[in-house]
Amino acid sequence: MKIAKLIVAAALLGGMxxxxxxxxxxxxxxxxxxxxxxxxxPEEIASATILDEEYQFRNxxxxxxxxxxxxxxxxxxxxxxxxxxxxxxxxxxxxETTMRAMAQGVTITSGDNEINLTAYNTxxxxxxxxxxxxxxGTTNATGAQNRDSYVKLYNNTDKVIYADxxxxxxxxxxxxxxxxxxxxxxxxxxxxRTLFTVPGDGTQFPVQPGEYFLMxxxxxxxxxxxxxxxxxxVEWYDVSQVASQQDTDNPDVPNMDKVYxxxxxxxxxxxxxxxxxxxxxxxxxxxxxxxxxxxxTYELVTAxxxxxxxxxxxxxxxxxxVVDVVNISPRDNYAWNVTSPAIDCGWSYVAQxxxxxxxFFKSVRRKMLYVNExxxxxxxxxxxxxxxxxxRVTPSEIELQGTAIDADxxxxxxxxxxxxxxxx
Numbered sequence: 001m002k003i004a005k006l007i008v009a010a011a012l013l014g015g016m017x018x019x020x021x022x023x024x025x026x027x028x029x030x031x032x033x034x035x036x037x038x039x040x041x042p043e044e045i046a047s048a049t050i051l052d053e054e055y056q057f058r059n060x061x062x063x064x065x066x067x068x069x070x071x072x073x074x075x076x077x078x079x080x081x082x083x084x085x086x087x088x089x090x091x092x093x094x095x096e097t098t099m100r101a102m103a104q105g106v107t108i109t110s111g112d113n114e115i116n117l118t119a120y121n122t123x124x125x126x127x128x129x130x131x132x133x134x135x136x137g138t139t140n141a142t143g144a145q146n147r148d149s150y151v152k153l154y155n156n157t158d159k160v161i162y163a164d165x166x167x168x169x170x171x172x173x174x175x176x177x178x179x180x181x182x183x184x185x186x187x188x189x190x191x192x193r194t195l196f197t198v199p200g201d202g203t204q205f206p207v208q209p210g211e212y213f214l215m216x217x218x219x220x221x222x223x224x225x226x227x228x229x230x231x232x233x234v235e236w237y238d239v240s241q242v243a244s245q246q247d248t249d250n251p252d253v254p255n256m257d258k259v260y261x262x263x264x265x266x267x268x269x270x271x272x273x274x275x276x277x278x279x280x281x282x283x284x285x286x287x288x289x290x291x292x293x294x295x296x297t298y299e300l301v302t303a304x305x306x307x308x309x310x311x312x313x314x315x316x317x318x319x320x321x322v323v324d325v326v327n328i329s330p331r332d333n334y335a336w337n338v339t340s341p342a343i344d345c346g347w348s349y350v351a352q353x354x355x356x357x358x359x360f361f362k363s364v365r366r367k368m369l370y371v372n373e374x375x376x377x378x379x380x381x382x383x384x385x386x387x388x389x390x391x392r393v394t395p396s397e398i399e400l401q402g403t404a405i406d407a408d409x410x411x412x413x414x415x416x417x418x419x420x421x422x423x424x
Contacts (some may be wrong), residue, residue, distance in 0.1 A: 018375045032075035035113040037085070038103060042121045045089055051096070053087035058373075060105070082373070085117050096227035097121050097382070102370050120369045121382050127323045128153040128161055129381055131212060133276050134363035134395040135269040135328070136350055138226050139407050145360070149269050151276065152396065153213040154366070156379050164200030166323070167259065168236065171275035172294075173338035175329035175347065176354060179298040181311065189316040190277065190325065190339050191294050194269070196236040196256040197285065205233060210376025217269065219253035225404040227397050238263070259285045262313055272351045272359055275314040275338050277325030279281045279317055292316045319343055326385045328364060330354045346386030361405050363395040368417040377417050393419025 037055065055068040059078040068074050100119035131154035138146045151168060155161050172193035173181075184192065198205060198215075206347055207213045214250065216232035229235075230250060237255040238247045259281075269276065292418040295312045319340055327337045327347035333354045337347055351359035366389055367380040380388045392404055396419075398412050405412045415423040 001377070007311070021071065022039060024140060030077060031110070032077055033108060033110060033113060035074040035076055035108065035115060037074065038114070038116045039085060040116070040118045041099070042119065045091055045097065045099060045121050048089040048091045048097075049087040050178050051090055053085070056082075056084040056086075058082045076113075078108055078110060081106045081108060083115060083117065085119065087119070089121075095383075100369070100378070102372070120346040120380060121264050126157065126161075127280070128163060128166065128207060128213060128278065129324045129379065130154075130276070130278060130326055131379060132363050132365045132396055133274065133326060133328065134397070135176045136359045136362060137217075137273060138398075138404065140224040140226075141358050141407060141409070143407065146223055147218050148220065148223075148226045148229060150232065150397065151215045151227065151269075151278075153207070153215070153278065154379060155207045155209050155211055155213075157380060158209050158374075160209070161207050162200070162202055163198045163205040163207055163233070164202045164281055165198060167195055167197040167275050167279045167281055168215055168256070169196075169279060169317060170194035170269055171277075171338045172262070173275075174271075174273045174335075175275070175327055175338055176273045176333040176335050178335040179300075181296040181298050183296060185294065186314055186338070187340050189294075189312050190275065190322060190343075191320055192317050193260075193262040194263070195259040195315070195317075197259055197281070198234055199257050210374060215256070216253070218248050219250035220248065222401070222403065225407060225409055227401045227403040229397070256287070258317060260289060272328050272330060272349065273333070275325050275327045275344070276341075277339075278323045279321045280323060282318065282321050288315065324381075326364065326389060328358075328385075330356060331391075342383075344383055344385050346384035346388070348385045348389040348391045352392075360407070361395070361398065362392045363419070364389045364391055365393055365396065365419040366390075368421050371417075379418070390419040 021139045033171055053075060057076055083103045083106050087099045089099055090096050099119045101119040103117055106115055132152040135149050137149045169192040172191045206413040214232045216235045218227045219229045219232040219235040221230055222228040232253050234254050234256050237249045240246050292315045294314050294316045298309050300307045300309045322343050325339055325344050327344050329347050329349055330351040330353050332352060348364040350362040350364060369376045369380050370378055372378050382388055394412060398405060399415050402412050417423055
């Protein structure tokens, strides 16, 4: 990623290399030395307006924390420090984000002190975010799919968040087929065809800072080339109207409440050409179904000619209800994003093309920026799935359980935070 550099420096007081500001009990002067800090800004916010900023230095030996709100104030005694930089910025489109940087084990001496930090743009989230979408699932040796898809959420904040009432949705529009729908509601809504909601009274599913929340298709035990999902927090069990296609229900794992599904049989999120997201409905489910139905017309153009078409059997999700979303498309067949750029201005992929048989055993996982002082990964969240997610990587559950990474049964031997960054 291209970056622009912002240089902030603490002024040298009166040309001195250090300032005497206090004395200890034995009259030994305590000397504070000026510190110059360079912050490398991501290109997308290089021209943004910095609303406020904070430099925090924690002395590793004494655990004393000093906080500065201006670069010109930074003076420290000699020692080893952990450094945290936080700035609230307003981008050109009016969106306010939080920029962060961190360095550990920085030595401050009596000489010149230069600290170089690389900042990351992280939108402030007051809710869970999508950490991973594993919609393709695995296959056994015969090529049959194992129905072990899942979506994993993450608490990227420093407070407890309850997953109760959070809805998982799948877009109706496809990222590989672009049509001019009338009416065009995309600037204000996501058109969805699948919607399942986490049950609970608001206190049933607490997610601690740095913890994940696992939503599974089927909370089944491990099978050939697959992994155990009986530890899932919830599953999206679906009652089928087709006798020959029935879902399986794990009675020990809570079922999500089905609000709507386009399928008459069972809901499978195996198409890698949709947007997947989470939302909190602003109205009761029955009111949503009664008031937010979407019907549109569009033109289907084929070699045989153009044909007027009608789209129905789907619903409009207001953008302000959307908590997080990721657009997914086969890499070589991407046509468009099916959500407003206000909620996702990028896309990711697991399949290389629409007929890619190697898409199985692959997921998209949100990138890790760093591990914070509490030992929790901090994940990247800029509402740009191209920048925020690692595409076509090994699913986290396969890594955690050391199960198969392909149909031949080759076992996984790696552990990463995000499909790329190794766990140390």
